[in-house]
Amino acid sequence: xxxxxxxxxxxxxxxxxxxxxxxxxxxxxxxxxxxxxxxxxxxxxxxxxxxxxxxxxxxxxxxxxxxxxxxxxxxxxxxxxxxxxxxxxxxxxxxxxxxxxxxxxxxxxxxxxxxxxxxxxxxxxxxxxxxxxxxxxxxxxxxxxxxxxxxxxxxxxxxxxxxxxxxxxxxxxxxxxxxxxxxxxxxxxxxxxxxxxxxxxxxxxxxxxxxxxxxxxxxxxxxxxxxxxxxxxxxxxxxxxxxxxxxxxxxxxxxxxxxxxxxxxxxxx
Amino acid sequence: xxxxxxxxxxxxxxxxxxxxxxxxxxxxxxxxxxxxxxxxxxxxxxxxxxxxxxxxxxxxxxxxxxxxxxxxxxxxxxxxxxxxxxxxxxxxxxxxxxxxxxxxxxxxxxxxxxxxxxxxxxxxxxxxxxxxxxxxxxxxxxxxxxxxxxxxxxxxxxxxxxxxxxxxxxxxxxxxxxxxxxxxxxxxxxxxxxxxxxxxxxxxxxxxxxxxxxxxxxxxxxxxxxxxxxxxxxxxxxxxxxxxxxxxxxxxxxxxxxxxxxxxxx
Numbered sequence: 005x006x007x008x009x010x011x012x013x014x015x016x017x018x019x020x021x022x023x024x025x026x027x028x029x030x031x032x033x034x035x036x037x038x039x040x041x042x043x044x045x046x047x048x049x050x051x052x053x054x055x056x057x058x059x060x061x062x063x064x065x066x067x068x069x070x071x072x073x074x075x076x077x078x079x080x081x082x083x084x085x086x087x088x089x090x091x092x093x094x095x096x097x098x099x100x101x102x103x104x105x106x107x108x109x110x111x112x113x114x115x116x117x118x119x120x121x122x123x124x125x126x127x128x129x130x131x132x133x134x135x136x137x138x139x140x141x142x143x144x145x146x147x148x149x150x151x152x153x154x155x156x157x158x159x160x161x162x163x164x165x166x167x168x169x170x171x172x173x174x175x176x177x178x179x180x181x182x183x184x185x186x187x188x189x190x191x192x193x194x195x196x197x198x199x200x201x202x203x204x205x206x207x208x209x210x211x212x213x214x215x216x217x218x219x220x221x222x223x224x225x226x227x228x229x230x231x232x233x234x235x236x237x238x239x240x241x242x243x244x245x246x247x248x249x250x251x252x253x254x255x256x257x258x259x260x261x262x263x264x265x266x267x268x269x270x271x272x273x
Numbered sequence: 274x275x276x277x278x279x280x281x282x283x284x285x286x287x288x289x290x291x292x293x294x295x296x297x298x299x300x301x302x303x304x305x306x307x308x309x310x311x312x313x314x315x316x317x318x319x320x321x322x323x324x325x326x327x328x329x330x331x332x333x334x335x336x337x338x339x340x341x342x343x344x345x346x347x348x349x350x351x352x353x354x355x356x357x358x359x360x361x362x363x364x365x366x367x368x369x370x371x372x373x374x375x376x377x378x379x380x381x382x383x384x385x386x387x388x389x390x391x392x393x394x395x396x397x398x399x400x401x402x403x404x405x406x407x408x409x410x411x412x413x414x415x416x417x418x419x420x421x422x423x424x425x426x427x428x429x430x431x432x433x434x435x436x437x438x439x440x441x442x443x444x445x446x447x448x449x450x451x452x453x454x455x456x457x458x459x460x461x462x463x464x465x466x467x468x469x470x471x472x473x474x475x476x477x478x479x480x481x482x483x484x485x486x487x488x489x490x491x492x493x494x495x496x497x498x499x500x501x502x503x504x505x506x507x508x509x510x511x512x513x514x515x516x517x518x519x520x521x522x523x524x525x526x527x528x529x530x531x532x533x534x535x536x537x538x539x
Contacts, residue, residue: 017352017412024409025374028386035389083285086278098521103289105513109472109490110506114292117299117307117498124295152288205377213379216472220494230381230473237385237477250385257379 029254036247048248058232062252065228068147069211075151076207077200080158084199087159088166097163104156112220115149116140119221141223149221150214158203165199166192201264209257229253297510300503307498317504324501327489333400334469334485341407342464348408349415349464350457354449356416357423376413383410384477391478398480406478407468414467415460422456423449455527462520469513 039045052058087096103111118124119139126136139145169192177187213230224231229249236246295307300318303311321327352372359365375383387409391402426449434448450457472487479488486505493499 013351013358014355016348017355017416020348020352020409020412021368021371024387024390024405024412025371028383028390029374031389031393032382032386079285082278082281086282090282098517099286100289102513102517103293105466105470105517106293106506106510107470107472107487107490109487109494110296110502110509111292113490113494113502113506114296116494118292118295120306120308120498122306122308124291152292155285155289209377209379213381213473215381216476216491220491230379233381233385234477237388243389246385247389250382253379253382257377257382261377 032247032250032254035243036251038244040242040244048244051245052248052252058249061227061232062229064226065212065230065232066256068143068150068226068228069208071147072150072154072211073204073208075147076154076158077203079151080155080203081162081200083155084159084162084166088163097160100156100159100163108153109216109220111153112149112217115145115152115221119145140221141225143222143226146217146222146226150211150217153214153217154207154211157206161202161206162196162199165196165202169195205260205264208260212253212256229256293510296503296506299500300507302500305498305500307500307503317500318507321501321504321508327501327505330484330486330489333483337400337404337407337485338465338468341404341411341468342461344408345411345464346415346457346461349412349460350419350453352412353416353419353423353453353456356420372413372416374413375410376417380471380473381477384474387474388477398478399483402478402480403475403483403485406474407471410471410474411464411467414463415457418460418463419453419456422453426452455523458523459520462516462523466513466516 036048037044037046039047083100087093087100090096120126121136123139125139130136173191173195174187177191182190212228213233214228215230215234218224218226218228218231229252232249233246233253236242236249298310299307301313301315303314303316356365356368356372359368383406387402387406388398391398391405396402396405430448430452431444434444439447470487471485472491475485476488476491479485484492486509490502490505493502
């Protein structure tokens with residue numbers, strides 16, 4: 005390929021990079037310095053850090069994302085582990101992936117039915133004698149549904165890490181007299197940690213921004229960073245403040261990426 | 274221990290599938306709540322297919338998905354070709370990192386920043402803005418699906434063709450494109466599912482007149498239970514299964530082809 009032709013091929017992709025990757029990020033940072041009257045100002049950031057409301061909301065959102073990631077990890081690791089020992093594991097893995105192909109809103113909608121007064125969850129609670137409860141529009145239901153949605157995204161990277169693990173390590177550990185628990189604690193888990201980190205990356209960041217779930221399942225009681233951004237952009241039309249929260253979310257994203265990336269790179273070297 | 278772990282696995286799979294089954298079961302239930310099954314009926318499916326607004330939205334959604342996936346596949350393939358062609362390692366790493374920005378960004382950020390972008394450029398919100406956004410967030414996944422195939426291609430194949438006097442055009446259409454077709458198809462399928470799955474980005478840039486299925490489901494679900502949505506999820510589940518099946522068959526056949534090639538060339 006001649007150099008000239010090559011540039012011809014690069015043009016559409018380059019345009020996309022400029023217009024839809026670099027420009028929007030630059031615009032959201034730029035917009036965050038404007039107040040409601042379109043004046044260049046730092047008040048958005050001052051408001052964000054001074055009024056306790058925004059900081060509290062951010063901490064709250066990070067806390068919920070942490071809980072969702074924790075529960076997802078606790079459920080997914082054993083699942084991936086057992087799954088990996090099965091005979092027809094490829095088929096089972098496909099069954100794990102399948103629910104991710106169903107629109108997230110339909111899954112959220114299903115839980116509106118399941119958690120309703122006479123829904124499946126309350127029928128079950130009544131059956132085991134715990135009586136009906138208000139389940140929908142609680143913080144617990146928000147965490148439950150978010151965890152449910154994220155589970156496949158955590159299972160997959162952990163499964164892949166288990167798949168990459170050389171079985172010779174496990175055999176060696178057992179030959180040297182380690183118990184099952186010791187083998188897991190000192191060999192399997194450390195070696196599959198990159199998978200867990202990839203899973204955390206895939207779960208934690210989206211969990212900060214799940215605004216549709218806070219509306220449909222959380223009943224507006226849980227406010228995540230995503231909910232706040234959506235509200236500022238589409239309801240109160242305060243784009244400046246919305247962008248400021250967006251910048252905070254981007255910074256949070258970069259921090260999470262750094263925390264989950266660097267170590268794996270170091271290990272690979 | 275073994276029994277216990279199996280039991281755990283079964284439990285996880287039950288949790289994974291109960292909501293989906295629940296949705297589908299109630300799409301066949303008489304009455305209009307998702308509680309206490311009231312007997313079998315096709316009524317909600319009949320309502321769904323007699324709802325002109327819903328049908329128009331389904332058509333719009335499919336149109337956006339197909340058009341955006343086609344465009345994204347074209348641009349993404351060109352992008353993968355040019356990333357592969359860059360000789361400097363640093364440039365390639367920078368390009369790949371830029372490529373991945375939209376893959377890792379939260380949906381709200383993509384949606385909000387695109388909304389600012391369209392408003393700044395005075396592009397009206399509606400079909401056009403939704404289509405552009407979908408193309409934009411589908412391109413990186415196409416690049417990621419095509420690049421590995423390009424890397425597998427041996428450079429001697431290209432030099433041989435060049436030595437035999439192939440023009441750039443011939444090189445592309447006769448050698449490169451046939452070789453990377455599985456990657457391009459995989460990218461197209463992924464782009465299609467990304468488009469059908471998206472809610473947040475569309476929700477930000479859709480404006481008032483235009484709606485896709487996800488946005489419509491959201492606004493209906495906020496008003497409460499409506500078994501027509503259940504019927505819709507039945508139809509969408511069937512459609513997803515067909516897509517997954519198609520994708521799976523595609524991968525199987527390309528894997529078989531590769532295996533056959535390996536047999537021929539020891």
